[in-house]
Amino acid sequence: MRPGNHQPFRDMLPEDVPRPDTNPYVIAHREFGDEIVPGSEAPALREKWPEVFGRTAPLHLEVGSGNGFYLAGMAEQHPECDWVGVEIRFKRVVLVAKKLRHAGLKNARIVRYDARALDTLFPPGSLAGVHVNHPDPWERESKRHHRLIDRDFAELMTRLCAPGAELRIKTDFEPHVKALLKACAGLPWEVVGVRTDVDAQGSIWGDDVVTNYQRKARVRGVPVHAACLRRTANGNSSSSAAPPEPQPDPQPRSAES
Ligand SMILES: C[S@@+](CC[C@H](N)C(=O)[O-])C[C@H]1O[C@@H](n2cnc3c(N)ncnc32)[C@H](O)[C@@H]1O
Numbered sequence: 001m002r003p004g005n006h007q008p009f010r011d012m013l014p015e016d017v018p019r020p021d022t023n024p025y026v027i028a029h030r031e032f033g034d035e036i037v038p039g040s041e042a043p044a045l046r047e048k049w050p051e052v053f054g055r056t057a058p059l060h061l062e063v064g065s066g067n068g069f070y071l072a073g074m075a076e077q078h079p080e081c082d083w084v085g086v087e088i089r090f091k092r093v094v095l096v097a098k099k100l101r102h103a104g105l106k107n108a109r110i111v112r113y114d115a116r117a118l119d120t121l122f123p124p125g126s127l128a129g130v131h132v133n134h135p136d137p138w139e140r141e142s143k144r145h146h147r148l149i150d151r152d153f154a155e156l157m158t159r160l161c162a163p164g165a166e167l168r169i170k171t172d173f174e175p176h177v178k179a180l181l182k183a184c185a186g187l188p189w190e191v192v193g194v195r196t197d198v199d200a201q202g203s204i205w206g207d208d209v210v211t212n213y214q215r216k217a218r219v220r221g222v223p224v225h226a227a228c229l230r231r232t233a234n235g236n237s238s239s240s241a242a243p244p245e246p247q248p249d250p251q252p253r254s255a256e257s
Helices: 025-031 049-053 069-077 090-102 115-120 141-146 151-160 174-184 212-220
Strands: 059-063 082-087 108-112 127-133 161-171 189-195 225-231
Touching: 025 090, 049 082, 059 069, 059 115, 069 082, 069 090, 069 108, 069 127, 082 090, 090 108, 115 151, 127 151, 151 161, 151 174, 161 174, 174 189, 174 225
Parallel strands: 059 082, 059 127, 082 108, 127 161
Antiparallel strands: 161 225, 189 225
């Protein structure tokens, strides 16, 4: 299933679950409270995020929030922005929500949704930043069609991001960084920076939060790769698909180099 050519995301409803004890979070995530937006309710908010947060502020998206360290940490660091995390797994949605509530954050929500269907969650040009941390690697070649990062994802991000928005990725699976750089070539993005080892080379952006999977990679001694791209104005696109070499001292440049 492709982000630009997807079936509408169909949420699992409580009545779809014959034995709620097999996954109590299907019901629990609906009963949690304001921090969680269930998937069945999310598309109705597509044009209404300012109403949800009670203000108009730069809107940031985190894709695949996992346990929620990054979403909660960034929302805390940036009270001037609003934050939406999208996570497909029910239990993780609740874990994220608990972190948001514990920190008393009013500028963040977690949505139980499929990151391939983000067109139905946000209008074009509405995002001020997108943060992708350790997307599932699907390492085996036979499973690579499950990988989130591809040309369709890059085109989806191009539609949703406003000029000036940053698209940030961190991962211990280097092919994801290379795939994102390649997928953004020819689209209106410039490369801000690339890292092959965030711990050794330093973060590209100053306001980072270590995620759960980033911490696990550290424990295993596996380097974490990162890249940051900035959305340029429409029509100002790069043309080549060649991924750039890592830049120790990043300067903004076209995604083609
Ligand atoms: C490897 S974990 C990383 C979690 C977290 N970002 C971190 O760095 O610790 C990938 C996360 O993406 C979520 N995920 C996978 N596919 C997704 C999709 N299509 N839509 C939303 N979330 C998804 C998984 O449920 C999981 O929580």
